[in-house]
Structures are given as structure tokens and as C-alpha cells.
Amino acid sequence: MAVVMKQLDRAEQAIEAIQSFRDKCSKQAQESLDNVLIDLYKKCGKLDEQIELLKQKLRMINQGEAFNGKPTKTARSHGRKFQVTVRQETSRILGNLGWAYMQKTNFAAAEVVYRKAQEMDPDANKACNLGLCLMRQARFAEARHVLEDVIEGKIPGSDETKSRDRAEELLEELELCKSKFSPISGFNNIEDAFSKGLDQLMSQWAPLRPRRLPIFEEISPVRDQLAC
Template identity: 75%
Template structure:
């Protein structure tokens, strides 16, 4: 009998409707931050959400999350410059634990705005923190989120990710020498097919075709993998075709240059022989002067 009652209670609990905040994945309560999240995620009104996030920050309500979320929404609304200034102005109100995630948002904002120098400087700063053992608040891993799912990230993975972003930033400045150094370091730490393709492209830009071929072949042969292997292989194939074209063009250019040198040398010899006057081709007046001089001499 007792078992039957327990089953009924379990059934009743299963039949109960889940709370609103659970269904819509918003925090519970009625604070400024909660209202901002409700407007953002349920009502789908980003501009109104930004106003409410400002109110939450000014009220001191979950400032860490409010500032970060507001910056992300601003970026989506093409207000990235405003988001950068907001983070710089109010990050001192946030906890020490929130600074790292704010830096990650800033890096994305700098990228969005094309502020590459600032992006590079911040990426270097994050690498310094890793080398000094201060990243992840001194822990070997941290919990990250992507598409609503949580997962663990190691220091090794984070270092490779930052190096990849730094390599990409150098590519935007056409600083392929620095990009190659950074991408090679990233590959030593945590090999990745997408970064390998970028490395191959940077080597191609420097006309280091044999090295580029070796890197891209590793991707095509599956010796280097990534999160999206099919996409990386397709890109590697495209780069391989481009590389073959560049090598063919270089070969033809070299051959053409050699042929032109030979043709020029032959042509120059002919021109010199034409420019050197022979006795038989002197103008008549010179022949007459020569004859007169011979007669006088006699």
C-alpha cells in the first residue's frame, strides 16, 4: 500500500508543470537583472534588455553577469564600441573571478571592431597570466559554456586557443612571420586542423611552399584532427589546389625568366654587331675623304 502511494506521488510530481524560469532558462525572482534576462530571452527585445541591464549594474544587482550579458547583447546589436567602453568603465565593480570572462568578451569586441592592436595586446596579457600560473584563478581547469552546455577546459586547451586567436590577429595585419611562429607553438601544445590550415596559408604567403604542403598534407591524411574534420579537410583541399597553382606559376615564371635572359643575350650580341661600324658599311663621304687623304700622301 505504501509503495502504491509513493508511486502516485511520483506520478503527480512528473505531471506537475515546471516553473516558468526553468522552462525559459531565466533566473527566478524580480530583481533588475532577472527582469533584464526575461526581456532578453523571453520577450526577445534586446534594446529594452540593454536598458534593464544598465539598471541592474547601477543597482549593484549581479553586476558580473549584468555587465557581461549587456556587452554581448550590444555586440549583437552592432553597438560593439559602446560595449567596449561599458566594460572598461564598469569592470572595477566586478569580482576578480569575473575579470577573465570579461577579457574574453573584450577580445571578441575588439575583433568585431577591427581594433587588432588592442586585441593582440590583450591576448598577450592572457598568455602572461597563464605562464605566471594566475589563469583560471590558479586552477588546472575551468568550466565553460557553449550553446547552453557546460564543459571543462584545461590550461593546455586554453593556451592553444589563445595562441590561435593571436595567430589570426597577426594574419589580419599581414604579419605572416609572427603568425607562423604563434601557430607552430599552438600546434606543439594542442594540434588542431583549423589552426594547421591557417599555418599552411601563412607559409604560402611567405612562398614557403614545401613547408605549407607538408602541413596541409597532415590535415588531409588525418594526422591532425579538429572539432569539424570535414570542414577542415575541405579547406585543406582548397589550399592545396591554390598551392599547386602557385607552384606552377612559380615554375613557369622561372622558366620564362631563364628564356628571356637567353633571348636578351642573343639579341644583345646582334645589336652590338649592328652598332659596330665595319669598313664596308661606311657612308660614301667617309670613303671619299679616305681616298683624298691617300692621294695627298702620295
């Protein structure tokens, strides 16, 4: 029902329907409902709700609930079943979280989650988004390096024309932004965004628990990575 409402451009009503009736659905259906909700929040521009739900999904993986402590799970897309690893799913969710942070213009937080997503399961689309994050922070040399990696085919998915075209478009935008950038006027905004991003990111991860999957040991030292 919620999917039909979404297709009819009645996203707000679809959200209300899911929130009202999800307690009547099976435990197995909850993850699918979360995925639909994330799409609906994105469609409605409910960024805070989208971010919170994405972080909740990360906590569930962290605590071993989403994968039941296993390294893979069966996923479905367009009627097709396939296996997804913890790394792939975590990277996908981090990529969505990074995009949500970008919509809130919190580019420092977006950068951190995109970098971690790329470490786990790199792809050209997230690389382009990371390059855009760096551009918005006026870190043009770093952005150029990331985007050139896509164009040179160094990142999985770089062979897709759409990804290369986007990287080339972003490089053109980079040159335009660089010519207009004023270091004095932009510095404080960059530092403010960095501080806010660090504070938000450090509060998003769940506490350590016995069922914690090993992969999340790689996510915890975020502050150390930012300090480098």
C-alpha cells in the same frame, strides 16, 4: 549589456561600456569580460588591442593566475560546463593570437605561435592557418606538407568535412601562388616579415616568476626554434 550591443552591431559602444564599468564587476567576471572584449576588438578590426589582450591572457596563465596554479579549470560555452586543461587553453589563445598576427600580415610571428599552439593541442583548423602562413611566406613545400597532413587525417579534427575542404582549397590556392611566385621579388619581404615577427614574439612573454606553470617552459625558447 555588452553582448546585446554586439548583437545589435554596436561593438564600439559595447567596448566603451565594458571599459567604463568593468572595475565594478567581480574578479571572477573579469575573464569573461576579456573574452567578450577580444570578440569585440576582432569585430571592430582593433588588432593591436586584440593582440595585447591575448598576450595579457597568456601572461596570466604563465603566472598561474588564470588557473590558480591548477592543471585544469571549469569553462562554459552555450550554457554547458566542461573542463579545460592548461594546454588546451594556451593553444586556443595562441591560435587566436596567430590569426590576429595574420590580419596584420605578420606571417612570421603568426607561424611561430601557430606552431607552438599545434605542439600543445593540435587541431586541423590551426593546421590550415599554419599552412596559409607558410604560403604567404612563399614556403610552398612546407605548406603542402602541413595541408596534406589534414587531408590524410593525421591531425585531430581532420575527419571534419569543413577542415578537409578548406585544406583542399588552400592546396589549390598554393599551386596558383606557386606558379606566379617570383623568388627575387618576394625574398626581401619574407626576410623583413621574419625579422619583425621574431622581435615582436621575443618581447611578448612575461618574465619568469616562481608561480610559473611548467608548460610555459616549452614556450620560452622561441628564438632557438626559429633558428633551427
